[in-house]
Amino acid sequence: SNYHRKFILLLFAALFPVMLMSQFYFGRNKIQYEHFNWQVIETAHFNIYYYPEEIKIAQVAAYFAEEVFNCLEQKFNHTIDRQIPLFIYSNQIHFRQTNIIPYFIPQGVGGFFEFVKQRVVTPYPGNMHDFHHVIKHELVHVFMYSKINSIARDIGAWDTPGFPLWFTEGLAELWSQGWDSRAELIIRDAVLHDYLLPLGSYELLQSGFLLYKEGQSFLHYYEENYGSDRIRTLLETYWQYNSFEDALSAISGKDYHDLCAEWKLSLKQEFAEALSKERVLKPGEFQVTEIGANVSPAIYKDKDGKKFIVYLTNRFGYTDIYKKQFGKRKSTVVLKGERKADFESLNFLQSSISVSRGGILAFVAKSGKQDAIWLINLENQKIITSLYHPQLVTIQSVNWSPDGGSIVFSAQDYSGQSDLYIWDISKKQAIRLTHDLYCDNDPCFSPSSNYIVFSSDRSRSGIDSGTDLFVLDLLNGEIKQITKDSFTNSKPIWSENQPYIIYYLSDRSGAQNIWALELPKFSNPSDSKVNVYQVTNYHTGFLDICPLAEDSLLVSAFQKYNFQIHYLPLKSDSVLKFVESLENLESDSSWKIPDTNVYIRKKSHSYKLKYSLDFAQTVVAYDPIFGSLGGAQLGISDQLGNRYYHFLLANTARTRSEFMNRFNVAVTMVDLTHRSNYALGVFQFANDYYSPYQGFYFERATGVRGALNYPIDVFRRLEFSASFWQSTKDYYFGELQKVFLVSNY
Numbered sequence: 001s002n003y004h005r006k007f008i009l010l011l012f013a014a015l016f017p018v019m020l021m022s023q024f025y026f027g028r029n030k031i032q033y034e035h036f037n038w039q040v041i042e043t044a045h046f047n048i049y050y051y052p053e054e055i056k057i058a059q060v061a062a063y064f065a066e067e068v069f070n071c072l073e074q075k076f077n078h079t080i081d082r083q084i085p086l087f088i089y090s091n092q093i094h095f096r097q098t099n100i101i102p103y104f105i106p107q108g109v110g111g112f113f114e115f116v117k118q119r120v121v122t123p124y125p126g127n128m129h130d131f132h133h134v135i136k137h138e139l140v141h142v143f144m145y146s147k148i149n150s151i152a153r154d155i156g157a158w159d160t161p162g163f164p165l166w167f168t169e170g171l172a173e174l175w176s177q178g179w180d181s182r183a184e185l186i187i188r189d190a191v192l193h194d195y196l197l198p199l200g201s202y203e204l205l206q207s208g209f210l211l212y213k214e215g216q217s218f219l220h221y222y223e224e225n226y227g228s229d230r231i232r233t234l235l236e237t238y239w240q241y242n243s244f245e246d247a248l249s250a251i252s253g254k255d256y257h258d259l260c261a262e263w264k265l266s267l268k269q270e271f272a273e274a275l276s277k278e279r280v281l282k283p284g285e286f287q288v289t290e291i292g293a294n295v296s297p298a299i300y301k302d303k304d305g306k307k308f309i310v311y312l313t314n315r316f317g318y319t320d321i322y323k324k325q326f327g328k329r330k331s332t333v334v335l336k337g338e339r340k341a342d343f344e345s346l347n348f349l350q351s352s353i354s355v356s357r358g359g360i361l362a363f364v365a366k367s368g369k370q371d372a373i374w375l376i377n378l379e380n381q382k383i384i385t386s387l388y389h390p391q392l393v394t395i396q397s398v399n400w401s402p403d404g405g406s407i408v409f410s411a412q413d414y415s416g417q418s419d420l421y422i423w424d425i426s427k428k429q430a431i432r433l434t435h436d437l438y439c440d441n442d443p444c445f446s447p448s449s450n451y452i453v454f455s456s457d458r459s460r461s462g463i464d465s466g467t468d469l470f471v472l473d474l475l476n477g478e479i480k481q482i483t484k485d486s487f488t489n490s491k492p493i494w495s496e497n498q499p500y501i502i503y504y505l506s507d508r509s510g511a512q513n514i515w516a517l518e519l520p521k522f523s524n525p526s527d528s529k530v531n532v533y534q535v536t537n538y539h540t541g542f543l544d545i546c547p548l549a550e551d552s553l554l555v556s557a558f559q560k561y562n563f564q565i566h567y568l569p570l571k572s573d574s575v576l577k578f579v580e581s582l583e584n585l586e587s588d589s590s591w592k593i594p595d596t597n598v599y600i601r602k603k604s605h606s607y608k609l610k611y612s613l614d615f616a617q618t619v620v621a622y623d624p625i626f627g628s629l630g631g632a633q634l635g636i637s638d639q640l641g642n643r644y645y646h647f648l649l650a651n652t653a654r655t656r657s658e659f660m661n662r663f664n665v666a667v668t669m670v671d672l673t674h675r676s677n678y679a680l681g682v683f684q685f686a687n688d689y690y691s692p693y694q695g696f697y698f699e700r701a702t703g704v705r706g707a708l709n710y711p712i713d714v715f716r717r718l719e720f721s722a723s724f725w726q727s728t729k730d731y732y733f734g735e736l737q738k739v740f741l742v743s744n745y
Contacts, residue, residue, distance in 0.1 A: 028104045029711035032097050032675050033369035038607035038640065043599040045069050047083045049607065049639070053414040054090035056437060057124045061088050061135065063594040064463075068136045075175055077232055078147040085119040085639060086135075090416030091393045093370060095123030099641035099672045107345055110134050113141040117612060119639070126394075126418035127439030132463040136176035144168065147235055157239050164200055164244055170215015171231070179220045180465060181488070181507040185558060186213040188511065189540045191267050192280065193560045199260055200245070210561075221263045226252055271539075274510060278539040281559055286566040288324075288554070289331075291315045293563045295348070297546045297554040300355040300378050309554065310334065310355055310378070311565055312348055319346040321353070321363065323378070326548075334361065334381055341713035342367050342386070343374075349563075351396040352442075352544070356404040360384065364395045364409075368713070371395040373407060373423065387423050389430045401445045408433075408443040408452055420454060420472070433472060441467075442491050447499050450474055453482070455490040455504075469504060471519070482517060482530055489515075497550050504545075509534060511541035514553065514568075536568065609643070611636045631664065644670040652687050661700075662686045668705075679707040683725075698730040703741075721745045 036051040041058060046065045050058035065086055073079050089095035096105045100114055100121050111122030111134040120138045124131055144163075152158070173183070190196040190210065197204040199218060204211050223231065233251050241247040245256040252259060281287075288297075292315030300308045300323065307326045312319055318338040324331035337346040345366040353363040361376040372388035373395060392411040399408050407423045420433040420440045434440050438458035445452055452472045459468050459481055469483045469492050483489045487508040495501035500519045505512050514535040536542075544556035548567050557566050616634040631650025637643060650664040668681035686700040703725020711717040722744040729737040 029714050029717050030097065030099075030102075030104050031369075031711045031714065032099075032672065032677075034094060034097060035674060036094075039604050040607055041596075041600060041604050042083070042602035043596075044601055045080065045084060046086050049085065049087045051090075054088060054124065054416050055604075057090055057131075057416045058088050059596045060128070060131070060437075060594065061086060062596045062599055064132050064135050065139070066599040068132075068139050072136075072139055072143045072175070075228070075232075076143045076147050076235070078143060078150065080143065080146050084139075084142060085117070087119060087121040087640075089121075089123040090414060091412045092123045092125070093366065093393050095121070100639075102641065102672075107347070107350075111138055113138045113145070115141075115145055116614060117639070118142060118145065124412075124416040126412055126416070126441075127457055128437070129457065129460075129463050129465045133177050137172045140172040140175050141168065144171065144235065151236060151239065155239060162244070163238070166199055166204060166211050166215035167219070167244070168215075169212045170217075170219045173212055173216040174219045174223070177465075179216070181510065181512065183213050183216050183220075185511060185540060186210065187217045187267060188271055188274075189558060189561065190214075191264075191271050192275070192539060195561060196264065196267075217267070218260070218263050221266055222252075222259070225262075275539055278511070278537050280539050281557055281566065286568055288326075288565040288567060289313070290564065294322075294565050295556040295563050296352050296544055297556065297565050298353050298355045298361075299546060299548060299554070300359060300361070301357075302359065302379065308378075309565065310353060310361060312346060312353065314348060319348040321346070321361070334378065335363075335376060337365065339715075341715060344368075344714050347371070347396070349543075352398060354398050354400045354407070356400040357402065358404050360400075360404065362398045362400060362407055364398060369393075371411075373398055373409065387428075387430075392421070392430065397442050399444050401449045402447055403449055408445060410441045410443060410454075420452070433477075439467075444493050446494050447496055453492045453494060453502055455492060459484065469502070469517075482519065483532070488512070491545055493545055493547060496547055503535065503547075503553065505542060507541070509537060511539060512543075513537055513541050514545055514555070535570065607640070609638050611638055611643075611645070614644075642671065642673040644668075644672075646670075675711065677709040679705075681705045694731070696732060698732070700728045701725050719745070 038049055038051055041048040041050070041062055043062050043066055046062065048058050048062050048065070050061070087098070087100065089098065092107070098105070098121055100119055101112065110125065111120070113120055120135070120142060122134050122138060125134070186209070187196070197207060197210065197214065199214060204214060219231070230251050234247055237251070238244065238247045241250060248259065249256045288309060289311065292313050294311050294313045296312045298310045300310050302308065308323045309326055310321065310323045313322050314320070318336065320336050321334040322331045323334050335343065337343045343365040347364050347366065351364040353361060355361050355378065359378045361378050362373055364371050365374055367386065367388070370388060370393050372386045374386045375384040376382065377384055387407075391413050393414060394412045395409055397410045401408070405425055407425070409421055409423065410418055411421055412418050417435070417437060418439045418441065419435055420443050422431045422433060423429070424431060433452070436458070438456050440454055440456045440458070443452050443454040450473070452474065454470055454472065455467045456470055457464065457467050458470070460466060464486070466486050466488050467490055468481055468485070469489050471480045471482055472478075473480075482502070485508065487506050489504055489506045492502050492504040495503065501516055502519065503514055503516050506515045508515065516533055516535050518531040520529060538557070540558050542555040542557050543563060546554040548554045552567050552569050554565060554567050556563050614635040614637050616632070618632040620630045622629070629650070629652055631648065633646065633648040635644060635646045637645070646666075646668040648664065648666040651659065651662055652664065653659040653662040664685050664687065666681065666683040666685075668679060670679040671677065682704050684700065684702045686698070688696065688698050690696050703723060705721070705723040707719070707721035709717060709719050722742070725741055727739050727741055731737070
């Protein structure tokens with residue numbers, strides 16, 4: 001499902017900070033490709049900022065946010081009496097252009113809480129469950145920040161013990177989604193391979209997403225055994241203790257280290273029971289790759305009949321595409337990604353790759369303001385073309401038709417909807433297959449090219465984390481539901497030699513394992529029974545599956561905090577079998593937008609510039625040579641972070657008569673609204689200086705400064721700056737020197 005893909009992406013982005021650092025995000029340009037027409041919906045507790053194309057998503061966000069507010073108000077026993085700004089972007093690419101934080105936002109960041117102005121910013125990830133989760137996660141941070149500051153103000157405290165990051169992020173995860181199979185995946189693997197890190201350790205602080213999941217796991221255990229009221233008590237009385245550990249020990253009535261030992265023991269007992277019924281990949285068992293993290297396998301046969309595995313890897317920090325002949329150790333580069341603007345990002349862990357029978361590789365890469373599908377001839381490794389549509393922003397899950405005439409994929413348009421499309425290669429056009437707020441993903445052609453199987457949440461209430469499998473008949477547009485349970489079913493693939501067998505991933509047994517279903521013949525409407533059975537039963541599960549041969553599959557396995565590609569024989573590991581029924585979906589089955597009118601306080605209106613304080617600083621000092629000094633500076637910006645103003649005022653007078661002549665004044669304006677960013681400033685500085693070559697002197701400098709920054713692409717930019725000022729120097733015992741100066745870069 002899209003949720004699981006986003007989860008794994010965030011997991012990997014945070015699990016491997018060293019690899020991320022090697023991707024050289026420092027120095028990359030943040031580019032404002034779009035100019036959004038921002039609108040505002042005011043609800044009882046929120047100002048929802050959105051642009052018109054995503055109005056449906058904004059209405060859902062308003063409903064979710066108010067429902068979450070009511071829930072967290074009781075959880076925290078605390079309320080917030082101000083309007084909370086909530087900014088919604090319809091997709092990840094638009095979100096990464098935000099100026100609310102000025103830094104380059106790496107792929108995988110799913111939203112954030114900006115605590116200076118207490119703004120919440122999130123993209124719509126394509127499905128309702130993940131959207132609800134990230135809104136609730138960030139609002140847990142908002143409530144926690146508000147409650148702690150409220151308590152600090154009440155007691156007049158300025159220096160109180162802080163909360164560790166594992167606690168704040170763990171609580172946000174636990175109180176936003178409870179406990180689920182995704183969290184269990186990480187903790188199972190950590191316990192099995194003995195890399196569960198001590199809470200509060202420096203190693204855990206540097207581990208990324210493991211910190212989130214360990215915090216979530218500990219607090220899940222603590223809440224079940226000691227109650228959530230102890231967590232609230234901890235938030236309210238932590239200031240009475242010297243450290244967080246002391247506070248937790250006192251409130252629990254048990255030593256902090258004993259609590260940690262109990263938690264780890266409970267995990268071992270729980271997982272030992274599960275492990276007794278499940279398999280674990282032995283070191284090197286069926287392993288195809290070794291170096292780096294390797295995912296999204298696909299099979300390619302060259303003109304000589306040799307079989308190759310094509311896959312994504314990050315072995316050198318960047319995401320590249322490699323291929324290796326099956327059974328051989330040597331691998332070769334097909335494409336080096338993330339070094340040029342055309343392949344800015346290969347969407348590692350977010351999108352699959354696919355190879356046609358003619359040896360044409362299709363993969364997705366971010367190219368400028370949107371994703372594009374690129375085609376490469378694997379025989380000569382030359383790029384053929386790129387496929388993109390101006391209205392499609394993000395693209396995932398590409399899959400070739402058996403005849404090589406079309407590609408089916410999932411994409412988000414400007415509205416944020418995640419729908420299915422077919423790209424007709426000969427007609428050079430994209431054909432939309434679905435059109436609703438459901439998250440449709442993981443499409444795969446049947447061997448006959450007449451059907452497409454895909455995963456979707458269209459049978460769900462909207463915020464259920466599960467997904468089911470569906471079959472779309474391309475001849476009449478009819479959609480049939482082929483799984484119906486409360487689990488996450490994703491990544492379906494059709495068996496090439498058994499046209500009515502579909503393999504897929506499901507967390508029905510706990511971890512995400514391979515399952516299979518046997519479809520009835522669609523030509524016989526009276527036969528509606530579907531046989532479902534479990535194929536593998538591994539302890540930590542898999543991420544991808546790909547047909548290798550009649551008796552084996554390729555998988556991306558998560559083990560030892562990494563992803564490697566393995567091949568697995570197709571042998572049923574379990575006697576779990578089910579019989580389910582095919583169902584026809586109603587034609588008008590789109591997810592209904594909740595009634596937001598009960599929460600809306602003021603109808604939608606255009607965003608107007610509204611500035612508020614970012615920081616304010618004052619200083620009073622005494623210098624033994626230059627005497628007393630004093631001044632202040634402050635910065636303000638608008639809610640979107642597009643326009644900044646910086647003001648400085650100081651005076652260096654030592655006597656009353658000098659007061660009017662020694663003002664230091666500077667005003668700077670920075671505009672980040674468009675692709676071209678510019679800054680303008682005026683200044684006057686009047687100060688005493690000392691130089692070993694010129695001695696003591698007084699200088700007054702009055703002038704203007706301007707700067708322009710134009711990003712050509714994410715890797716290159718043009719920068720210009722220039723200053724013009726009049727300088728007057730008084731050497732006290734010499735002549736007065738006046739010059740006009742120009743400086744440029």
